[in-house]
Amino acid sequence: MAELKLPASEKTIRGLSVGDFVELSGRMITGRDAAHKWLIEEQRDEVVPYLKDSVIYHCGPVVGQNEDGSYEFVAAGPTTSIREEPYQADVICRYGLRGVIGKGGMGAKTLDGLSRCGAVYLHAVGGAAQVLARAIPRVEKVFMLEEFGVPEALWVIHVERFPVMVTMDSHGGSLHDRVEAASQAKLQELLG
């Protein structure tokens, strides 16, 4: 499997296709419901350096604080991505994201944003909170912890060989669309 370093170039990202299994290394940021709304309602310049050419991880972690005040991720699997569908394409294009990590896939608006702005949807294994927390050795900083609480805050993290599957690419391909169409055909057959 290929290792993908973050930050990544548009060219690298456009080289990825549905079905690829990759491992991410470098810096990324978490963000879910409150974060996406916040990033769209206002231009958050302070977060730009952490979003540009990197990826946003739909994750509400369990976080521990060490005696020296630093944080560590105790459990950190993906949350359902489709809730960010109204915001995601705009967040990608406005902030220059190269990818989104989550689970369950996203819709047509996001798929279009991926093509337009050169990004991919990366599926982490839902519920695999320990495997994924272990691939996050360091927490660099956090935005909006007080206001949003632990699960909803934007955590800047460093990952090492963080395993994900490309399920939506920058060429209009979506594994989720394919599986849904095939399962719909089977459902019709079963319902007769």
Next chain:
Amino acid sequence: MHSDRSHTETFVELIRRASTQLPADVVEALEEGRNGEEGGGLACIALDTVLSNVDMAREGSAPICQDTGTPVVWIHYPVGVSTRKLKEDFEAAVREATSLRYLRPNAVNTLSGANTGDGAGRGIPFLHFEEWDEPRVEVRMILKGGGSENVGTQYKLPDGRLGAGRDLEGVRRAVLDAVFQAQGKGCAPGVLGVCVGGDRVSAFEESKRQLLRPLKDTNPVPELAELEERLLAEGNELGIGPMGFGGNTTLLAVKIGVLDRLPACYFVTVSYMCWADRKAAVSIDEGGKVQWLS
């Protein structure tokens, strides 16, 4: 006497077990699923990751999933025990388990958006009490995650779109539709708790109570046992697979309960439990002796 004693410590351990140790029958079902997927494919990789994750959580006494869910709890208690006290003890246990990071601070004030910070909140945990003749207290709980909760659904039969009438064939059609609609979003492979009948309140509770059943038990009602088996097979034929990546393992089990209904109503209620089918149970006797039931 039960009433003189705090059960908080026992309940913290119950929560720890539920959050960090996946029951043996669930692990076995996941292993069977993995062995039925094509080696090296995304479905197989996903289930291998899941199984490694289960081992790591148990060894590290850490949450299997970061969404530690809503504790949904059924408590049987003997005559004379204070349910108010049991509730206080359980809520204290949720706060303690959250500070120990067995649970994520998972209760959000719906109006203000502020996290309560300690895991407990209005309606969280969700506790059901039932008096019984035995002298012991028995507590059974599940941790029900939000992603899977969002794909739970309720059908009102007849349903013209599905061609589902008020009979078990109609139930079958509704449940298959629910599996299709969920795709991988509930963290497939999932376990379905289904309630046929009841009203909009009682039915969701009963559908969740079905999730307490061992995965490989047999429904005592023969026609329901048959329907459970058929829905498990047909749900898997949909090919949605682990995480919705496509594959043979979409469901691990289907469990169906029945409640009586009003003449005007016929609900089919589906609660979807993710692969992290977290549950634990304990019995506490009169002398305070604790026995772990799973």
